[in-house]
Amino acid sequence: MPNSASERTTESGPVVAGQAEARIDLGAIRSNVGELVRRASGAAVMGVVKADGYGHGMVPAARAMLAGGATWLGTAFVDEALAVRAAGITAPTVAWIVPPGTPLDQAVAADIDLGISVIASIDDAAEAARRVGRPARVHLKADTGLARGGISPRDWAHAVEAAADAERAGHVRVVGVFSHFACADEPGHPSIARQLDAFQLALKTAEKGGLRPEVRHLANSAATLTLPESHYDLVRPGIAAYGLHPIPELDDGALRPAMTLSAPLMLTRSIDTGQGVSYGYRFVAEHPTRLGLVPLGYADGVPRAATNTAEVSVNGARFPIAGTVCMDQFCVDLGDQPVEAGDRVTLFGPGEQGEPTAQEWADRLGTIHYELVTRVGGRVARRYVGG
Numbered sequence: 001m002p003n004s005a006s007e008r009t010t011e012s013g014p015v016v017a018g019q020a021e022a023r024i025d026l027g028a029i030r031s032n033v034g035e036l037v038r039r040a041s042g043a044a045v046m047g048v049v050k051a052d053g054y055g056h057g058m059v060p061a062a063r064a065m066l067a068g069g070a071t072w073l074g075t076a077f078v079d080e081a082l083a084v085r086a087a088g089i090t091a092p093t094v095a096w097i098v099p100p101g102t103p104l105d106q107a108v109a110a111d112i113d114l115g116i117s118v119i120a121s122i123d124d125a126a127e128a129a130r131r132v133g134r135p136a137r138v139h140l141k142a143d144t145g146l147a148r149g150g151i152s153p154r155d156w157a158h159a160v161e162a163a164a165d166a167e168r169a170g171h172v173r174v175v176g177v178f179s180h181f182a183c184a185d186e187p188g189h190p191s192i193a194r195q196l197d198a199f200q201l202a203l204k205t206a207e208k209g210g211l212r213p214e215v216r217h218l219a220n221s222a223a224t225l226t227l228p229e230s231h232y233d234l235v236r237p238g239i240a241a242y243g244l245h246p247i248p249e250l251d252d253g254a255l256r257p258a259m260t261l262s263a264p265l266m267l268t269r270s271i272d273t274g275q276g277v278s279y280g281y282r283f284v285a286e287h288p289t290r291l292g293l294v295p296l297g298y299a300d301g302v303p304r305a306a307t308n309t310a311e312v313s314v315n316g317a318r319f320p321i322a323g324t325v326c327m328d329q330f331c332v333d334l335g336d337q338p339v340e341a342g343d344r345v346t347l348f349g350p351g352e353q354g355e356p357t358a359q360e361w362a363d364r365l366g367t368i369h370y371e372l373v374t375r376v377g378g379r380v381a382r383r384y385v386g387g
C-alpha cells in the first residue's frame with residue numbers, strides 16, 4: 001500500500017474508477033501565478049510550495065509556478081527544499097524554518113537559501129559553509145510584530161553585526177532580509193502600518209551595518225493582492241497561487257482553485273424513519289431515505305467536524321453529510337435523488353459545476369481553506385491535469 005501522496009501520483013489521465021482523488025489543475029496554478037506576477041508591482045514572485053505544495057504536490061506545483069512566472073520557491077523546512085533540488089529544480093529556493101541543530105551541509109552544497117530566525121543559526125550556516133567550501137546564502141528574518149519567528153527588534157542590530165562579520169569572513173552571503181505579516185488578510189488592520197514601519201527600520205539598520213541584500217521581502221498572498229507598498233523586491237504568495245483567495249470578501253474571481261477532491265460513491269442503502277447513522281447515531285432519519293457511502297474520512301483530511309455539517313455534490317446536486325465522519329468513510333443523505341454507486345462525489349472544487357468550494361467548507365467548519373487543502377492525506381491520489 002503506497003503511503004505518501006507522491007507515491008500515489010498519476011501524472012495525468014482520466015479519473016481512475018474506484019479511487020478517491022485530488023485532481024490538481026496545473027493550468028490553474030500557472031495562471032494564478034501569472035495573475036500574481038501582474039499584481040506584484042514589478043517585484044519577483046516566490047511560489048510557496050511548503051507542506052507538499054499546500055497538499056497539491058510540491059514538485060508539480062513548483063514546476064507549474066515557475067512556468068507561470070515565479071522565479072523563486074519557498075519552503076518551510078530544509079528537507080522540503082532538498083526535495084525540490086532532488087527533482088532537478090534549480091530556481092533559488094528559500095527554506096525559512098531552520099531549527100537549531102538542523103544539518104545544513106547538504107543545504108549549503110545544494111545552494112538552498114536559509115531563513116535565519118535565530119542568531120545562532122548564522123554560526124550554524126557559517127560552519128556548514130566552512131565544511132562545504134562555499135558561502136551559505138542566508139535571509140535574515142526580522143520580527144516586525146508577528147511575534148512568532150524572526151529576530152526581535154532588540155536583537156536585530158546584533159544579528160546584523162554577526163551576519164556582516166560572517167559575510168566579511170566569506171562564510172555567508174546575506175541575500176535577503178525579510179519579515180512576515182500578522183494580519184495582512186484584514187485590510188486596514190493597524191498592525192499592517194506598524195509592521196511596514198518596523199520593516200523599514202530593520203532595513204535601515206541592516207544597511208547601516210553594511211548588509212546589501214539583493215531581495216527585501218514581506219508580502220504573503222494577502223499583501224501581494226492588496227498592499228503594493230509591501231512588495232519590495234520579492235513577494236511570497238502561497239495560497240493564492242493555488243487559487244484560494246486569502247480575503248474571501250475581496251475575491252474577484254481572478255484566481256481559480258486548483259484542487260478538486262472527489263471519490264466514487266461506494267454504495268447506497270435505503271433506511272427507515274428512526275434509523276441512526278454512523279458512530280454515535282448523530283444523524284437519525286426523520287423519514288425514509290437513501291444514504292450514500294463515501295470512502296474518504298478524517299484520515300484523508302475530511303474533518304470530523306464536518307459531521308452533519310458540510311455538503312458534497314454529485315452530478316451538480318448537493319447532499320448533506322449524514323452522521324459522524326469516520327476515519328475512512330462517511331455517509332451522505334441522498335433523499336430520493338437518482339444517484340448510484342460509482343457516481344463521483346465531489347467534496348470541494350472550483351465551484352463551477354455546482355460543487356462546494358474549499359472556502360464554503362471552511363465557512364461551515366469555522367476554519368480556513370488552507371487547513372482543508374493541506375490536510376488531504378497521502379492515501380488520496382493526486383491526478384494532474386493541465387500540465
Ligand SMILES: Cc1ncc(COP(=O)(O)O)c(C=O)c1O
Nearest residue numbers: 048180220221222236237238239
Ligand atoms: C514566511 C511565509 N511567507 C509566505 C507564506 C505564504 O503565505 P500565504 O499562503 O498566506 O500566501 C507563508 C505561509 O505561511 C510564510 O510562512
